[in-house]
Amino acid sequence: MFGSLAKKLFGSANDRRLKAYHPKVAAIAALEPEVAALSDEALRARTAQFKAELAAGKTINDLLVPAFATVREAAKRVLGQRHFDTQLIGGMVLHEGAIAEMKTGEGKTLVATAPVYLNALAGKGVHVVTVNDYLASRDAEWMGRVYRFLGLTTGTIVHGLDDEERRAAYACDITYGTNNEYGFDYLRDNMKYDMGSMVQRGHAFAIVDEVDSILVDEARTPLIISGPLEDRPELYMTIDALMPNLEADDFELDEKQRTVNLTEKGNERIEQMLGTAGLLREGSMYDAGNVTIVHHVNQALRAHKLFSRDKDYIVRNDEVVIIDEFTGRMMPGRRYSEGLHQALEAKERVQIQPENQTLASITFQNYFRLYEKLAGMTGTAATEADEFMDIYNLEVIEIPTNRPVQRIDDDDEVYRSVDEKYKAIVRLIEECRKRGQPLLVGTTSIEKSEILAQYLVRQGYKQRDFSDPNAFASLYDGDQGTPDEKVFAVLNARYHEQEAFIVSQAGVPGAITIATNMAGRGTDIQLGGNADMRIKVELGDMPAGPEREAAEAGIKAQVAKLKEKALAAGGLYIIGTERHESRRIDNQLRGRSGRQGDPGHSRFFLSLQDDLMRIFGSDRMDGMLQKLGLKEDEAIVHPWINRALEKAQQKVEARNFDIRKNILKYDNVLNDQRKEIFEHRRELMAQESVADSIADFRHLVIDELVRAHVPENAYPEQWDTAGLHAAINDILNLDLPVEDWAKEEGIADEELTTRIIEAADGNAEARAASFGEEVTRQIEKAVLLQTLDNLWREHIVTLDHLRQVIGLRSMAQRDPLIEYKSEGYQLFGELMRRWREDVTRTMFRLQVMQQPPEQPPLPFMTAHHFDPTTGEDEFAAAGSGFGQEAPALAISDAAAMPVVAPEDRDPNDPATWGRVGRNEPCPCGSGKKYKHCHGQIA
Template identity: 55%
Template sequence: MLGIGTVAKKIFGTPNDRKIKATRPLVEKINLLEPEFEALSDEGLKEKTEEFRQRIAEGESLDDLLPEAFANCREAARRALGLRAFDVQLMGGIFLHQGNIAEMKTGEGKTLVATFPSYLNALSGKGVHIVTVNDYLAKRDAEWMGKVYAALGMTTGVVYPQQPDSEKQGAYAADITYATNNELGFDYLRDNMKSSLEDMYQRGHNFAVVDEVDSILIDEARTPLIISGPAQDRSELYITIDKLIPELSEEHYALDEKTRNVTFTDEGNEFLENLLHARGLLEEGQSLYDPESSTIVHHVNQGLRAHKLFHKDKEYIVRDNQVVLIDEFTGRMMAGRRLSDGLHQAIEAKEGCSIQAENVTLAQVTFQNYFRLYNRLSGMTGTAVTEAEEFAEIYGLGVVEVPTNQPIARVDDDDAVYRDANDKIKAVIESIQEAYKKGQPILVGTTSIEKSEKLSEHLTKANIKHNVLNARQHEKEAQIIADAGKFGAVTIATNMAGRGTDIQLGGNVEMKVLEALDADPEADPEAIRNRIEAEHADEKKKVLEAGGLYVLATERHESRRIDNQLRGRSGRQGDPGRSSFFLSLDDDLMRIFGSERLEKVLSTLGMKEGEAIIHPWVNKSLERAQAKVEGHNFDVRKQLLKFDDVMNEQRKVIFKQRLDIMKADDLSEIVQDMRNEVIDDLVDTFMPPKTYADQWDTEGLYAAVIEQLNMDLPVIAWAGEEGVDDEEIAERIEKAADELMEQKTKQFGSENMRKIEKQMLLQTIDNKWREHLLTLEHLRSVVGFRGYAQRDPLNEYKTEAFQLFESMLDSLRHDVTQKLSQIRPMTEEEQQLMVDQIAQQRAAMEQAATPSVPAETPENAVSGFDESDPSTWGNPGRNETCPCGSGKKFKHCHGRLA
């Protein structure tokens, strides 16, 4: 018997079907306009853009303009790129404009889809941001799709790291700006550390299209973006503690792989305390539980995490003596990203790399709160439906599955589960050999560098020619992906089967053309293209006959999306293909999340060595396990976001204050209000309301006025006058302070004084905000313990964070008032001294930048010493005098170069 839900779906269709149906009239309108726009000249397309802008200025809505704007954009793309958008691509564009996530399968042309809503929303003149996962894709897409925007009379910009300021400002000023999520977030933080409006990069957050939206808004959103400055160097402490960790045995710590957590047991704490006492890291009589021990305990905990939770070639690689993190979802290196709270330094100590100093947070924001700044946000990806709840709850984004242009012809096999890793590897090699003999291109998915390299060794032994694509080979990524669809190609990839680049059957024509032109720049491009296209057609035919691309996964990931992304590489645009997952009970997902029941089933079935269990129930069971893990990860992210939301409200207040200050020409009234509030606070402190005169601390007030306001006022005498109350004294102090500031304004000149006030306010706000961020970090790390006292950590954090913020604003008023009351014009002697100091600094910098010329050999150098020939230096010890005769120790002189 069918359920009510099933019957309703049969009659009314699914919610997704209804959304698709609702766009069909719009798509038909666009198609009916096609002949009209085809008849326009190239200049006519640009004139249409100006007409649309004028109509928007006159009050017409973007929704009203959509059919015409999309028709104009489709025609421009056809002329500029030779690509005519399919109806399903227009649908995807409509959903993006409406503020949804369009789930479109691999090869459906998402890059082109983004041009439609971007063009429409850029007509308002407020700018559009198209967000990509890496700089390569940002530059590639900006150059590629820039031709479409240029044909429409629009400008395109691209933002990348270490970009010159003027170029970056130009990129943000363009109609359409391509950038990575990291660079957008960092530029937002940098803008809110600037001291003038002219230096700011971004001009607001109007509309954004996020490519690979699941990767950016979910996977990468677990760690905030942080701009930091160097703190105290503790390299020696990390190295010392790192040497202690190997002395621990398994009973000293508890490792929980499900939650990726490791903690010391009671035996471990006792063992550690004795060890720290013996090494002199804990003073005699001092316990691990004493407040003074918190720093050392923190470092030991981070050392334990570095050893037990972070593994080389899985979570990170070592490159050029540096620990570089690997993104577990894309397998790419995250250059420049560092783990916080000293964890990165602990890993550097473990690997024997040079330890970089810890950092102090200067500004930070999470991707969730950055992307929620946009008036309208949208995204596209091949896999979003599994995370629809999170997209809706955190970002208010709906997810729509857009139908494929051609029906999917790929065959998806049921998972094959083996008893152990050896049985699985044998089956994987056999399956690869079988497809390899037919010439079928194979994409093999692994979950870590280590596993991809082990599999590569097996394939080498089996004489199967192959390519390996992982974080070590990321420079060759585009080339390896371009070749992955060739006849007989075998490619091993770690979680990153060409994100942003299609695997085309028979190989990538564009890549081949570029290679041929690089090899022979004098050749005729058209002749080369014709020859390569003919060769490609033959090769593609052979690949199609062999069965299309075969995706073979050697493990399931914690997230179904990553599995679906890999699977989706096969069967693009209606091509044939096949996907298979080979698993074993030794796999991380199976081992950590419920392989016990499966093991019982396998034992009951009496499976023999090398046999696999293959059944749809196994797939369902695994997907349930994955859904549980995804749910847990969502809860973790949601909890983190709740804490960050508290800081975000405060961040908005501070950033708005900074912006208001930068926009204002005259801040004297704000400064005066601050000064008056400070005076009221001082009077309330030393002359509390509703108290008698003999209870007042007039001497304390006198001293505080000198310290805070730089004024020697007869406060004690005033307080002794008959009938004078606290309000009268506050007014007299305010009047005297106003007169003092008027005097200073005359000394400096009105214009200079306004500039000083502005810079003083901005500098003080920045310093206070940095201190506040550090305080909140410390509060966040300890507030969790309140749960043991049956108090909600989040509520405790909210309450205390609010009190700290109020206290910061009070402190801000006091600091600004004190600094402004103490400034004075410089004397001529002081100005000359400052000029001399700047000249000396500049000369020192120029000298440091000038290449050093080899000095003449001193007379007291060792006989035969030759500056340029180390063989003449003898073999001095590191602490002996240098043979060059400088008198310095060898290690501080020529020994530095040896």
């Protein structure tokens, strides 16, 4: 009660924060006449003036008001768009490193120009992050006109660029790109062997568009770069041979949950067999050094006890081919991950194909926390405000709309069955079509879109293939506003221009658009249609002149008439076919209507058979509704149901947040180690000579060898001189008279260490002299970096395997996270010890040819990012390899094909297509994704 009273008297925290920006907005407005009077050249010259002021000691904050006024005027002249006051406030929020929540249609793309320009003046580079390549290219070109007008450079990072193109884009003042590309470039940079070949130049400031989609929805799955692992068939075969020796009480099998685990007795039996086979490195099977062995044992156990030949897979042509459990079809080219497929190959005694190894990985959570300043913008972030603050230290500020929202949001309608729900939706669609009201129907999945499409088809509607941009012509020809033909569009292909055109025209009177996941599509639904998009598509390359001007004027006039008809019909109607787990996603859909003060309407339809309703006890509600006499095709509508659903969604969101937070706690262990390893690499690459590091490694290794074989305060006769002699011979490749030295009277371990160091240093100097100074420098740096990289890759796999089995520690009343941190720390210490030892061993055994060594090539790599909702790899078979000589390793036979530029593909000849990404538009021109068209698996 007191909280609400204080809010009425003093305003909310958000209101007070917004109030603080008003004086700056007024100051920008006061400068407007002065700036507007400047010529184009004088306006452009302000950029150099601002940079000079920064060099003279002013701060970025000092320049906010004049810089924002400059951008506002430049946008007016170049784009014909003047920043609203609310857009300036949004820009200030972004500049301060916070999240600006702005409703759809408020012009977030333009909002970013002011803080981007201001921060780019510092010369450190500003990154603007989008959700797909199309938006990155579109926004860089569109807003780049403002930046270029003001004398700043703009670059774009999209898939398919080589290192030189990427380096040039990152060298620009402002760089647009996707979250995936930024993350992968960071990982690849930290696999390079010299500073000059790296493409990124730092992480000063980033603005993330659709920040909730990138930093929340996609935060659960890491970006992964993988490469082929060295072949280890003997390990798989050895472990496989142990499986038939297990008895029924050695494991617990749960076929329903598809899990199998060793019992305590089984653990003892396997441990004994592994020891006999010589596979255990030390102590117990579950010690840190043996986690990889445990992982392979678990996978072999799954292969034998959970997977059946001719049911889960078949053996054909000496290959294990997976059978799809839903369709019963073979899926050639697809392979189980994490060594499971190799375990099945060992079980069936067919050729074991090499496993892919993770070369580098990072989550978006940890990548974006690298930036000195991070900001974001979206239409829906307030519901995740706690997560943004907790994980990213980002405050969410709600920016008011430029005009009041006129949209009417109806209470949800709840039906008993899915069939009744879809029938009610179809009835409403028909009502909207008859009065010429544009309609957007949002679904939670592609499958749900197709189900609704079938209902519409049964009612006489026709689904159009919108690969032809003129497919919408019947909706606006003759300015009728209401199409005679009953047609609808289904949008479930993503990330290409055709989709943007369809979305932009979804506001045409009578248009019916069914779409899955409306977040991040980057194109406003404007009532009457988007004139600029129509001009671009319909007029294409028509040369400038009177004819084009007349055509443009005709399109604009037609759109204006259609907008009046759409407004008269009530604006855009939003229908939600189901509540999403997250209310934020529902709000994104709702926010597509009512842009810039337009009228609109929204309503969600639910059934007791929907996933969210079913999870939260719809059985009891169904029984209650039957007793109350709810008839077929009747709905229950009440604000209480809305509130109950919102609470249910909050519970699901809280659970998902806990999952992401828990994942982050584990990933932070790897992230801390990753940062240290990458820092080591950068320091080494930046040094002209690493001779001091090599010498330090050598001396530390000798100290460790002496300590291992010469106990503290022990007499010389208690020293393990034979072991020390053998270790020195193995690592330093030196035959030193250690036994004789130990017999000398009065010798101490310090003296012994000194003699070994002197001998090793002398040998190292002689070897360096024989190689030559230049060659030695190259060798030392290459050995340091390559050895570190190889050990780091092994370490990533070991930590991954440890993470999979660490949960079992909870059965012993031990916290798995603490155990993981502890053992991860031990494993990292072991990695550093092995690095020193392996580098030292290599340097003392290396033989150099006459030719100086060239920079070692990077291993062939493949990019992966798994969709957290579908589990599908966005980059699978999408030509995502980064190597020069080898084909991409992906989950399709098409992966072995070359990448062919789209313009070089003949739509009628699949032989000319090369490797096509599963999520790319099919080259045949159907408008479908390749995986749903010619790329369908038979």
